[in-house]
Amino acid sequence: MSTDPGDTIRYLTGAEVEEVSRGLRIVDLVRDTLLAFRQGTAGLTPEAALRWTTPEGAAARSLILPGWSGTGYGCKIINSSLGNHERGVARAAGLIVLADPETAHPSCVMEGARVSALRTAGVSLAAVQAVRGLASVTSVAFLGCGRQARAHQELLRAECPGIQRVLLYDRDPASRELLAEEWRRAAPGIEVQVVARASQAVAGAELTIAATTTTEPYVELDWLPEGATFVNVSLDDACESLLMGCDHLFVDSWDLVSGDDHRLLGRLSRSGRVTAPGSAAPNGGRAVDAELPGLVAGDYTRIIGARDRVVINPFGMGVHDIALADVIRARAVAAGVGRLLPR
Structure with missing residues (x-):
């Protein structure tokens, strides 16, 4: 007060x-x-x-x-x-x-x-903690190297002591080189690699943070290695193949996601191809597996296997x-x- x-x-x-x-x-x-x-x-x-x-x-x-x-x-x-x-x-x-x-x-x-940047990064890491555990993260890819990437970098360095390798992609070469230098200065013991294609970054990491300004999905399911986690921060990076084909799909708020008609997951909900957590999956579609409040509380009892691909789609809760x-x-x-x- x-x-x-x-x-x-x-x-x-x-x-x-x-x-x-x-x-x-x-x-x-x-x-x-x-x-x-x-x-x-x-x-x-x-x-x-x-x-x-x-x-x-x-x-x-x-x-x-x-x-x-x-x-x-x-x-x-x-x-x-x-x-x-x-x-x-x-x-x-x-x-x-x-x-x-x-x-x-x-x-x-x-x-x-x-x-906004800090809480966004905090949501990403709280979800990853519930899915895999932050101590187990050894390699991270960034799609987009702007302010959101920097906030995630800040928290990752503090919360993930096991990181050994970072891969950076941005459509702007200057942005990815600048973030690479910041990583190298802040954490000289970590290998930092700048890549020319988004697919290279995703394929080389067990955790990918997508924080771009794209309005067109481009990350396909087969880009992710087995056991990878994809955090769809900017909401439009994951293609339909990834959203529909991943082994586990988590959202922060189904009400926010399903009420949106701009992002792909919202449109899939409106078309009836993706349904709410706890509901039956439609023919040819899927249900969201859980919302983050239940996930971090331990309500999600389905085992997340070491080879499972996980997508976290945090729409953004004020x-x-x-x-x-x-x-x-x-x-x-x-x-x-x-x-x-x-x-």
């Missing part, structure tokens, strides 16, 4: 959010939030999406994701344009607005891109942003970080 004066709003810049978030156990926080969601002590409401085409012809969007966790209430507003790369600016930027739980007045506004932002707000209040703005 906020201890700021009731006639002010605390504002945190991106640099302040980064400062205050240092040392947070992001994967543990995400896991705890998934468990809270399952128990009904955290939740979300349907997101809103505004989409348009920029004057230069790029696809742009503004997403609003409301959520609550414990006594933290608020929403994430995250905007992006696929044309930003050519303009030399970040693809996405946003804000998180937290509300006072008693008055419902906005009490804190913070730069949202850092929170509840994680709110849970993380509320912890950051509390830390900022305690440390006196941020600027108090008059209402």
Whole structure:
């Protein structure tokens, strides 16, 4: 609960959010939030999406994701344009607005891109932990070498001490070379390989993180080696063959996935070819195996074999942003970080 004066709003810049978030156990926080969601002590409401085409012809969007966790209430507003790369600016930027739980007045506004990147990486790793265990990961491939890849890199280095090899692919050679240098500086004992084709990266790793801006699926089932895990962070990288043919398919929220008509898995749901967790698979189709809250709670009892291919499709639950932002707000209040703005 906020201890700021009731006639002010605390504002945190991106640099302040980064400062205050240092040392947070992001994967543990995400896991705890998934468990809270399952128990009904955290939740979300349907997101809103505004989409348009920029004057230069790029696809742009503004997403609003409301959520609550414990006594933290608020929403994430995250905007992006696929044309930003050519303009030399970040693809996405946003804000998180937290509300006072008693008055419902906005009490804190913070730069949202850092929170969004951290919670996204945290969800990926919490899911991998539930599927394979983070200590067992020795090789990782990245499809896309931007901000999301860097957030995943940050958590992977902290949570996966067994990593020996990293493979990097990005359509932009400069981006993959830059991330490669960052990996080499941060972890000189790890072999870092830049590859020219996405298929090379996927084929050479037991864990692939797809964090691109693609709107066209391209990763086929036969790209994945046996026993591999594919985290479909950017949602449009996995082809139908991979989504339909993998041995285990997990989503964070079936309601969010099935209600979406832009991503492939949502379209497969709408066509009746993919059904909800716990339902019977349709003829020629499949059912999603489980949602992440149940997976991390240990509800999923089907054995995940050493040779099974696993796909994790985290659509993005705003509840994680709110849970993380509320912890950051509390830390900022305690440390006196941020600027108090008059209402």
